[in-house]
Amino acid sequence: MNVDTKVIMGDLVLRTPLLTGSGTFGYGNEYNTLVDYSKLGGIITKSISLEPRNGNPPPRICETRAGGIINSIGLANVGVDAFLNQKVEALPIGKTEVFISVVGDSVEDYTSVVEKLETIEDIAGYELNISCPNVKSGGLSLGGDKEAVAAITKAVRSMTHRFVSVKLTPHYAVIAPVAEAAVKAGADALTLTNTLVGMAIDAECRKSLLGNVTGGYSGPPLKPVSLAKVWQASQVVDIPIWASGGMVNGIDCIEFMLAGASALQLGSVLFADPTAPERILVEMTEYCERHNVERFSNLIGSLEIQ
């Protein structure tokens, strides 16, 4: 059986539902000898801010015994001007769809960055990161605020025809109101979810494992949390959902599609296995063959409730 891997979201056609999670795939070319771009529907860059950010003091990454990793990068990025001057040239435009992640502390930050990014030709769209746990102002605090999410989304919507996904934090007990606010403000998709706030301690040394003490928890333990948010949101919104959180194999990805996701972001898994896109596509195809599913898109939201 020839399984159709394509997913379509309005005008946007992704040849596979696999995307790279922001911050795990740099500016799109660092992995170029290791990752097969033809297996990716698109890539999402590191979040870009108006001014350059140096990020948090080291150490910035650690593992936990329960599995998964915690990072406290602190949105280190070159800033939008240096991005335009130094990084755009190496974006994998033409090899796969390119989305640029945008982050800021205020509505004006987001619109100023997007205004500059609008000058780049041939990118597919933006992901608005309104959810990072690693910065004090903005980030998570903005993401927790329904009005802020709506204001940022609306402002960016009014200045671009490109695809816009709004990335939210998993820290809501109830995600529906924020998801609905983003949709009403004109989002084309929701990305669910960013990392959870986490912390790790080395008891022997009495030290926190991260320079910033707390960070963003990602990898396999995040998956059940993100899965629940994807499913909850899919019950109330009718725009596509991009899943992010802990996927390491094809079955993880299938589960997210059953719960309602149209696209799947591979994040931390790339650190362990940069060949994950290729491997996961094979695993997803095998699943579809076993279950007589002709198209990946037929899986979206097809969960049966017990």
Added chain:
Amino acid sequence: MTVYSPVISRHCQAGQFVHVRIGDSFNPFLRRPLSIGPCDGDYLRLIFTVKGIGTKILSEKQPGDMIDLIGPLGKPFYLPDEKSCPVLIGGGIGVVPLLTLDDHIKKAVFLLGVQSKTSLTVDESEINQRGISIASDDGSIGFNGNVVQLFEKTLQQWSGTEKQKIIVYACGPMPMMIALKSVCAKFSIKAYLSLEAPMACGVGACQSCVVRKAKAEGYYLVCQDGPVFDAQDVELQP
């Protein structure tokens, strides 16, 4: 551990590293960075001490097992020219990239610091063959003291103009690197330090592995801008 990998062994340079997958289970999740040890044709050596779960699992690999490496990664040591006097200074397991470097340098002074005779990180036969001078903290082998003290003592034998020709290549624990950096600064000796930092991607994509810049705001990436740095360019923190 000896690994068959023609692509890496034939294309790597001293100072570069490989990023090693521990297993397929995703727990432990991250790869472990290890320096590329001496290469012989299609083979390279990985030399490591068991520190935690990852290196423990690696140490249990059996001959014939497959292992997943990404590499060669990072910037290599800048090789000395004919006129300079290279001095290789290793601390503990930090000696590994210097063994590889030693294979590319005709005549180097090679110093290694260890805690005691029982914690040597190089076989005694290899120590003799390479002419490595040992310093031990407890005095049980070689010079009684740490390797930076041994270096300072060695320096006394060199004249002022000779000192200017020295290039130090070093890798070891942070306290040693900090002490060494200040000795080199005192005598205006050029020093290249191979640094360590916890890493996720290993290829410059995630911004995990930073060391503070000495001459500017911000950070270098150890995996991409290093692991080898000019000592003057980095601010070392204990």
